[in-house]
Amino acid sequence: MAKTVGLPTETKDGERRVALDPSAVKMLVHSGLDALVQKGAGIGSGFTDEDYRFVGARIVDTAEEAWSADIVCKVKEPQPAERSYFRPGLRLFAYLHLAAEPELTEALASSGVEAYAFETLTWPKGHPLLAPMSEVAGRAAAIIGAYYLGEGSGTLLGGAAGVPPSRVVVIGMGVVGTMAARGARGMDAEVTGVDVNLERLLEVHEQGIVTSTLYSNHHNIGEVVSTADLVIGGALVTGARAPIVITRDQVESMRPGSVIVDLAIDQGGCVETSRPTSLSHPTYVESGVIHYCVTNVPGQYPRTASKALSAAVIPRLIDLAHDPESERLEGSLNVSQGQVVHPAVLASLKGESQGVID
Ligand SMILES: NC(=O)c1ccc[n+]([C@@H]2O[C@H](COP(=O)([O-])OP(=O)(O)OC[C@H]3O[C@@H](n4cnc5c(N)ncnc54)[C@H](O)[C@@H]3O)[C@@H](O)[C@H]2O)c1
Structure with missing residues (x-):
């Protein structure tokens, strides 16, 4: 059984979340584990060192001390400077998105880290450790898209009397x-929901979540995207590189000043022209279209996001400490004993990704 869990301060650009809030750390301590919380780790989310100390955590001064624990639990994938803390047998539990991170994968494998990814855990169903952040990011995407639409084509999402509402196309009707x-x-706005899952399209239509639905294929996408004001990308195939659902020529068919918010960017992006951006430099313009491709959108809503994430993570983290073979961790082990062990992650890294859809 692992004895210590480290909680380092996040280092990714603009990232203010923390993987566990004080209530979760209290549960960790009650389960018999030592919590090593890096000084200031919770500040961005409004949790003080004193809040953590009060529930039984040990506050450590440096990242090195937090990373010296048996298990390191953090939010985002380790940044290049954090790779020096990798060592054989260290259990890492975090968002990893390795299909889009070949260099990180290599660093994890060559250093013997046992890497468990939040986003590929599938027990008991769906993606229970991805869902809370998808919820936050999805809600944020509408706000962000609406904002940049004002900056771009000067269009208001809901229209006005005598002016039709904007057209929004959402790719992937998951969380x-x-x-x-x-x-x-x-x-x-007028919203078209696009997916390959017809059952899901029926549900979102019946529930009034969208105004219309569309089966996802290259032809259909071409027709809706050319008249869209805002496109939001959220297509996912567990563990794999995101399918490229919108091609470059389809982006070129969009009106200047329209907006793409591609949240699938953490898995490589579902739009051919997408490339990762950061919270401090969130957008770029290509073919006249504003692209917002931030890989850690929930990082700008850290209080809500950290609380939602910790509630989902804490039971699985306790499982990981007590029994790493537990079925409740199904799908999460990505790298073990120097090898990539998740089939979809491995296939993507070998270049057998989803590619452009027909
Ligand atoms: N950028 C960020 O900050 C951020 C935050 C949270 C989540 N995400 C990412 O958003 C993506 C979606 O996450 P989710 O939790 O909604 O996943 P999900 O599994 O709930 O939903 C994914 C949906 O995509 C659909 N899909 C698969 N292939 C498709 C295709 N070719 N065309 C259309 N739809 C297709 C699936 O049927 C499913 O309904 C993931 O890559 C996730 O990591 C990003």
Whole structure:
């Protein structure tokens, strides 16, 4: 059984979340584990060192001390400077998105880290450790898209008397897509939900989450994207590189000043022209279209996001400490004993990714 769990301060650009809030650390300590919380780790989310000390954590001064624990639990994938803390047998539990991170994968494998990814855990169903952040990011996507649409084409999502509402196309009607569609509908936009899963399309249509639905293929996408004001990308195939659902020529067909918010960017992006951006430099313009491709959107809503994440993570973290073979961790082990062991991650890294859809 592992004895110590380290909680380092996040170092990714603009990232203010922390993987465990004080209530979760209290549960960790009650389960018999020592919590090593790096000084200031919770500040961005409004949790003080004193809050953590009060529930039984040991506050450590440096990242090195937090990373010296048996298990390191953090939010985002380790940044290049953190790779020096990798060592054989260290258990890492975090968002990793390795299909889009070949260099990080190599660093984890060559240093013998046992790497468990939040986003590929599939027990008992769906993606229980991805869902809370997809919920936050999806809600945020509607707000962000609406904002940049004002900056770009000068269009208001909901229109006005005598002016039709904007057209929003949401790719992937999972958690991100559903929350984004709800947000956009809440602002009175016209929303088309796109997916390959017809059952899901029926549900979102029946529930009034979208105004129309569309089966995802290259032809259909071409037709809706050319008239869209805002496109929100949230297509996912567990562990794999995101399918490229919108091609470059389809982006070129969009009106200048329209907006793409590609949240699938953490898995490589579902739009051919997407490339990762950061919270401090969130957008770029390509073919006249504003692209927002931030890989850690929930990092700008750290209080809500950290609380939602910790509630989902804490039971699985306790499982990981007590029994890393537990079925409740199904799908999460990505790198073990120097090898990539998750089949979809491995296939993507070998270049057998989803590619452009027909
Ligand atoms: N950028 C960020 O800050 C951020 C935050 C949270 C989540 N995400 C990412 O958003 C993506 C979506 O996450 P989710 O939790 O909504 O996943 P999900 O599994 O709930 O939903 C994914 C949906 O995509 C659909 N899909 C798969 N292939 C498709 C295709 N070719 N065309 C259309 N739809 C397709 C699936 O059927 C499913 O309904 C993931 O890559 C996730 O990591 C990003």
